[in-house]
Amino acid sequence: MSDEMTPGPGPDQHRRARAGVGYGFGAYAIWGLLPLYFVLLAPATPYEIVALRVVFSLLFCLALLAVTGGLRQYLRVFRDRRAVLALGAAGVLIAGNWLLYTVAATTGHTLEASLGYFINPIVAILLGVLVLHEKLRPLQWAAIAVGVVAVLVMSVFYGSVPWLSLGLAFSFGFYGLVKSRLGSRYPALVTLAAETTMITPLALVAVAVLGVQGQTTLLSEGAGHFLLLLSAGVITAVPLLLFGAAASRLPLSTVGMIQYVAPIGQFILATAVFHEAMPPERWAGFVLVWIAVVLLVLDAVRAPRAPRLPRR
Secondary structure, X not given: OOHHHOOOOOHHHHHHHHHHHHHHHHHHHHHHHHHHHHHHOOOOOHHHHHHHHHHHHHHHHHHHHHHHOOHXXXXXXXXXXXXXXXHHHHHHHHHHHHHHHXXXXXXXXXXXXXXXXXXHHHHHHHHHHHOOOOOOOHHHHHHXXXXXXXXXXXXXXXXXXXXXXXXXXXXXXXXXXXXXXXXXXXXXHHHHHHHHHHHXXXXXXXXXXXXXXXXXXXXXXXXXXXXXXXXXXXXXXXXXXXXXXXXXXXXXXXXXXXXXXHHHHHHHHHHHHOOOOOOHHHHHHHHHHHHXXXXXXXXXXXXXXXXXXXXX
């Protein structure tokens, strides 16, 4: 068939792609603006915020599953031994990631959170090599090398290893690895509900301990504070659903590039709103990480077979 007779993308495909870009930017914009939400939750501690986020996320997900008819599939997950083990590990990893992120946002370390999510794609690629024995392309190797140099520069010249950034990057990297091994047998909402189910007992224990110690703020700071904490379930699930809608409409390489909206948003918040310090040593580390990010974007453009991003 001649090129003239080969049909191009139709209006419906263009509409789906435009909608996908909007959904993707919406998801990552929410994730990028989360530090503002956590600051509003003061005087709640990071432990209370994360524990309640787990509990309210589960309640919100179960409500959505009930509305959409997904409860049967949710219950079926618990008859799949492999899925239970994987989602239990995923739940622990994502709870750890949430805790680190909340600590960063509430203690004046949003820049470190931003750095962690800039590093995360590099960590994901590195785990693919070490655990899955994947073969890398030259630009990916170059990005990993530059990322390692960035961490060394910050460690030596800034005076401390960016443990918070590395913890965020590796916890979410391993989370994505666990989810990728599980595959796409279950929708994102079902797996999020199952993950939070696994760790809800721990979250309830944490809430009880905080209550006994007089450190819970759920009922002591007024109706506005209560509603803000209650909204944690919505703020967790909505960007996930937007991400799922984007991933089903866009090439993986496009979704991979949109992901940088989140750490860019965090960086802008940290410097322009929270006025966190950016000495030359930290600028040097960030510039090196951004160079690594550019290398990964170039690689994604040249080879759009990039692996699917893990869902938060």
